[in-house]
Amino acid sequence: MSKSLQEICYENIMMQIMSLPPLMQEMITQRTIKHIEKRAEKKLRRKIEKQVSEKILHRFVEDSKILIPEMIDDMEEMRQTGRYRKNNYYNTYKNVSKNTIDSCSVISDHLYNNRYQ
Numbered sequence: 001m002s003k004s005l006q007e008i009c010y011e012n013i014m015m016q017i018m019s020l021p022p023l024m025q026e027m028i029t030q031r032t033i034k035h036i037e038k039r040a041e042k043k044l045r046r047k048i049e050k051q052v053s054e055k056i057l058h059r060f061v062e063d064s065k066i067l068i069p070e071m072i073d074d075m076e077e078m079r080q081t082g083r084y085r086k087n088n089y090y091n092t093y094k095n096v097s098k099n100t101i102d103s104c105s106v107i108s109d110h111l112y113n114n115r116y117q
Contacts, residue, residue: 089105
């Protein structure tokens, strides 16, 4: 079986390192290990950040499916009855972040106002 170009390069580098004095070999090895660790850490961090972002987005979408229709219904009820009934969504939905509730409020207000323009 023939070797890939990458394997040949690795072997060539290894042979060059092995021909160096032991102290130089160790310096190169330690520096290479540190470089590989940093690279792996960056890769892992990016992967974790992506997963967290996806979870946050998914949760926002799920929460907004509930909040936005409820907020629009409340606005419609206030328009029809003339009574101002302020729901405290922060207390009602304690497990939902305040940023999500605020964002849903802005979206609901925009959707509701565009419906009646």
